[in-house]
Amino acid sequence: MKAEEITKRRAKWSVAAQHLADADTPIIRNCWYALCRSADLGRTLAARTVAGVSVVHFRKEDGTPAALHNRCCHRSYPLDRGSLDGDTIVCGYHGLRYNACGQCVDIPHQDMPKTKFGVRDYPVIERAPFIWIWMGDADKADPGLIPHQYWLDDPDWTTDIGYFEVRGSYVHLHENLLDLSHLSYLHAATFGTPEYAAAPCDIVIENDNIEVWRSVECVLPDVYAKPLGWVGAKARRKSGSQLVSPALHVNTGIFENLDAPRTPNDPPMVKVAQVITPIDNRNTHYHYSISRNFAVEDETVTQHITAGVTSAFKEDLAALEGVAEMHAQERPDEFFEIDIPTDRAGLEMRRRFKRWADAEIAA
Amino acid sequence: MKAEEITKRRAKWSVAAQHLADADTPIIRNCWYALCRSADLGRTLAARTVAGVSVVHFRKEDGTPAALHNRCCHRSYPLDRGSLDGDTIVCGYHGLRYNACGQCVDIPHQDMPKTKFGVRDYPVIERAPFIWIWMGDADKADPGLIPHQYWLDDPDWTTDIGYFEVRGSYVHLHENLLDLSHLSYLHAATFGTPEYAAAPCDIVIENDNIEVWRSVECVLPDVYAKPLGWVGAKARRKSGSQLVSPALHVNTGIFENLDAPRTPNDPPMVKVAQVITPIDNRNTHYHYSISRNFAVEDETVTQHITAGVTSAFKEDLAALEGVAEMHAQERPDEFFEIDIPTDRAGLEMRRRFKRWADAEIAA
């Protein structure tokens, strides 16, 4: 393609791209994000950066979580380097004490009122296996909005969880997850099968929901065929991706053995919660939970599926890193991207994220 | 604390903060700073960055120091990579020669006048154990302003010196040193004792002087109790911090054994010169000298005290690094700090530094 064509594409793209979130769009803050795993929250102080803010967090004596801005309001010492006394954080620099709401309750040996001292506290709620935090307007932090998924509490399901840190924007991670057409290429060696890209794609865009589904008749990849005992059998694989919120993306796999008689039971299913928390505009916490409703007692099945699924995740993360490098290097006057039909769900997500981010800034 | 409160604090703080130096304030240049230790200045070229300028320095044949801008005025080669011929620096790239005043004395085999060639020279004076340099207006470089301390030459005292490189601004290092209230917290494990924070603080702010003093009755920490032979004894510890210049901060400790009869002798004292040289706005050379007027012949006492004092210094340096990270990460529209009464000396220092820096820019 010639340089003049590039210039034309660029001009056309830049008009449409104004309405799409990308790595430079301010992070959506009015959202419940996973701060950490339940198992990681304890009686010692820890810090993690969410949406550009360092957050110190701990489990209170009553077992509930607490999360504060991790910067003493006196001389900016990181509070996670201090200590915990009951539910009180003691700053390690000058001994200022903050309760779990971020109110200063003591300034040792200083003759002055402490009422004007304090650090911002963030609404934080546990829905095991994750701790959820709200970085935006506290008045809007409705616990009903926490995107907790039912199967995580269902005894007929079993769940394995894990974590990666991603060198890439949460926008691009969502875009990757709403796009099933890359399975046959990027994941050819793991859980993609060649039939995937060819299968028709059903994109559902409704008020609060973006979903993408595909149904494929194929021999299942090993990651699922082995634990189901279906190696070599012809199967139907229905795969769905659903954007639940900027913090959660759910993938569903529903399997049917076409070489065996149908049974009245629930079909075997795998649900993967992709739990996405922006660190900053270019880095992302990526928790995942992998749940299934079959062989729930069998730990070797858990290990087999987790190993298979996470090797595909690593392919995604490497891809996002590569894309981020290309974006970073691009000459601003030559950059453009062209969409394909299966991008429709991702584009709708990016339009919404842009709209939400703009609305937060305007507020 | 809620977001709206943060916004109010921020607004209030930003008015006051305009008059305070911080890491972004231009570095004060009209000041004698320690360039290096006497022992480090020799007959080979060395370079060090002071106030953002790379400086090449060496000891002349007559033993006195010389310091020049470390960049050949021809093609910007670092002069410290060249060689020394008598008191002449020979550039390693094209052989240009500079005398110790930075005048070009030879451009080999080039048919042109050399008078317009030269590199900036900086006033530089030795007051052992340090070499002092003036990065500002040479006309103001009065040697009488060198903050040399008497006890460094006094045979009744002995001194140990050392060096750290600090990831933090010289402003914040001075602020740390003018603040004795952190001893009980940050230095709880080293030379702080719990009584410290509780003791009344005497802040002296005069024309040319900022001093902070505290007097505490306590069992001395091991770092001093052991060499004095006062382990377990009740003692009075008077501690003072004095800001001498942007380049020097002096800490004094005066000890009295309250379990022993008073003597007519001078009390045992420790003087620590904190010799502070900004590398650039966010990094600092930190030389220190630790002097005492007791057990001056005993090298094991020197080792014991230096080990104790420098482990506390390392706590300070780690704190400054943590504070710098918090400052770097902070969202500009949410940053604020609130002062406590014992900050008064530090705030006065920051007001002065801001005023001096502004005056240098206006000049």
Place this chain on the structure above:
Amino acid sequence: MKAEEITKRRAKWSVAAQHLADADTPIIRNCWYALCRSADLGRTLAARTVAGVSVVHFRKEDGTPAALHNRCCHRSYPLDRGSLDGDTIVCGYHGLRYNACGQCVDIPHQDMPKTKFGVRDYPVIERAPFIWIWMGDADKADPGLIPHQYWLDDPDWTTDIGYFEVRGSYVHLHENLLDLSHLSYLHAATFGTPEYAAAPCDIVIENDNIEVWRSVECVLPDVYAKPLGWVGAKARRKSGSQLVSPALHVNTGIFENLDAPRTPNDPPMVKVAQVITPIDNRNTHYHYSISRNFAVEDETVTQHITAGVTSAFKEDLAALEGVAEMHAQERPDEFFEIDIPTDRAGLEMRRRFKRWADAEIAA
């Protein structure tokens, strides 16, 4: 030199410097640059950054080279992570296929025209031992402009080639190469001899050509004396540097043994092609070829000369890195450089590069 003098120099310099290329000048794109060595181009995808653009390249089935912008126009995946199918690149993310001209020839299973998809292709031609690429206006990519040198094809000559990556601007690398006066200083330990700096310098500046020559009577340095069998003999060494294009600089050495009778044969010569490709404004690919017309069959002579010449190159690269550090650190209001007569060729090069870069931007 005093601060006021610095300010005057700075003012004077900044007027002249407007017309000289430096590390900040946009890179000249209308030029054939070496992309890689012939031997490095194969049937697998590789990527390299040239003039700020990541370029994916491979050898086509017919043996000729192909080079495309290394970013899929769909979702910016690096194409070099995909695979090669015949002469078609298959993107590793969603399977888009591009022919060797960058035209999209397939978007798997997507119901849309592919005509508007494509990535920029770059003119690319092999002249062994190098592959040459044109990053600018394709209409101007006249193969006749490729700065291929005759002796690389001449059976009476033998050539050794190699590569370094340079932390420095291609402008400063050219400046270094047009300047023979540094040989006696920077290369005193390798191939400089003291007579060099003293010898008169003949600078030829013509329409399309910049050349610098020196003729020195000396004992040759070991790097040449040993393979010629002239150790200790008096010799005439004529050395020339020629700027061929922003991508090539040729050094020539012609040797005559003054202690031996003249022969009618061609004199022994060494030709070094300094093949210079900007990675970006501050980093440079540096290929070199070292050719000679004597002892052409003798591999130990090749090793001896390459070892000697490349140790001098390493001195140059270290110098360029030092200069880049000094430039990076310099306070913008104090920076200046002063020229000497032997800089005339380099200054003319920098004027031309600036003019060419400006013209490309205006176009």
